[in-house]
Amino acid sequence: MLKKSIIAATFATLIPFFSAHAAVSSDSSANEATFITLGTSGGPVIKRERSEPANAVVVNNDVYLFDTGSGTERQMVGAGLPMKNLRAIFISHHHIDHDADLGQLIASRWMFNHYKPLPIIGPPGTEHMVQSLISADQAVEWAPIGNTGPKGKPTIASTVAPKDMSKTMDEPTEVYKDENIRVLAITNTHYNFPEGSKSAEHARSYSYRIETPGRTFLFTGDTGPSQNVVELAKGADVLVSEVIDLDKMTKILRKAPDLPSAMLPNMIKHMKQDHLVPTEIGKLANKAGVKEVVLTHIVPGSDGETDLSGYTKGIDKYFKGPVHVAEDLDRF
Numbered sequence: 001m002l003k004k005s006i007i008a009a010t011f012a013t014l015i016p017f018f019s020a021h022a023a024v025s026s027d028s029s030a031n032e033a034t035f036i037t038l039g040t041s042g043g044p045v046i047k048r049e050r051s052e053p054a055n056a057v058v059v060n061n062d063v064y065l066f067d068t069g070s071g072t073e074r075q076m077v078g079a080g081l082p083m084k085n086l087r088a089i090f091i092s093h094h095h096i097d098h099d100a101d102l103g104q105l106i107a108s109r110w111m112f113n114h115y116k117p118l119p120i121i122g123p124p125g126t127e128h129m130v131q132s133l134i135s136a137d138q139a140v141e142w143a144p145i146g147n148t149g150p151k152g153k154p155t156i157a158s159t160v161a162p163k164d165m166s167k168t169m170d171e172p173t174e175v176y177k178d179e180n181i182r183v184l185a186i187t188n189t190h191y192n193f194p195e196g197s198k199s200a201e202h203a204r205s206y207s208y209r210i211e212t213p214g215r216t217f218l219f220t221g222d223t224g225p226s227q228n229v230v231e232l233a234k235g236a237d238v239l240v241s242e243v244i245d246l247d248k249m250t251k252i253l254r255k256a257p258d259l260p261s262a263m264l265p266n267m268i269k270h271m272k273q274d275h276l277v278p279t280e281i282g283k284l285a286n287k288a289g290v291k292e293v294v295l296t297h298i299v300p301g302s303d304g305e306t307d308l309s310g311y312t313k314g315i316d317k318y319f320k321g322p323v324h325v326a327e328d329l330d331r332f
Helices: 002-022 072-079 100-110 126-136 200-201 227-233 246-255 259-272 280-289
Strands: 034-039 053-061 062-068 088-089 118-122 160-162 174-176 180-188 205-212 216-219 238-244 291-299 322-324
Touching: 002 259, 002 280, 034 072, 034 238, 034 291, 053 072, 062 072, 062 100, 062 205, 072 100, 088 100, 088 174, 100 118, 100 126, 118 216, 126 216, 180 227, 205 227, 216 227, 227 280, 238 280, 246 259, 280 291
Parallel strands: 062 088, 088 118, 118 160, 216 238, 238 291, 291 322
Antiparallel strands: 034 053, 053 062, 174 180, 180 205, 205 216
């Protein structure tokens, strides 16, 4: 009797988790594309009020993730996005705030018995990262929960289909297509390395164009001003752009106790040339002829922040359409 009680209690505990992963969102029309800002913080500092960078495009109840920062799965639950509806994952670049929960999603999807190979598309190194995460999770495969049947569960490796994009992608290039969406990518200017550095051989950052039957979204990922991104964004309905309040961020960096003084000049330079201030977003939106702008990856985006004017000031000099400073779980 004791053993049966323990088993019953265990499954009772798991029911809320399975229910959360089975919930279907009723907030959007079944066939209308919706862009959801799951996490609107810029990293790598973890915030309480904004989750790390993650976004979802939902079409016909199918879910496509663009970046998977820390907290992505929890934010999916908050948005009512079931794991079983996840069709593909796209990583913009391999900074930790954009891919930290990739392993969590892979293992959790397997745990909840969703075995169809999941496309995971990203910069060079994505295939190696996925394979390494799966290797690290071998202990998870050896520790099943409940009766998995005579044959057990398939391997985690069999449930994913990782793919590296080309290092050289200076023209809009199709990287994924199904009955719901077409995704194109292009390299941007988030990385500026000294000539001959080892990082320059491997690291790439990409922006994505997501075309659906009803609307087209342009997701900048992290980037500085980039003609490539302008070309990719042309005619998009919604520009989803990163943004930085440079003055506010510079003041924070100058006071940061854990930032060595020798690193400060390069860090400030990175913020200036490898991210987008509002005026540059306005120029991008104007040149590309988009209809609407959504600001995410809010930097610094500090907890308790009430004055958001630094994220929009100057956009209207170049772009006259609607501009939104996104919050977590907003829908556009």
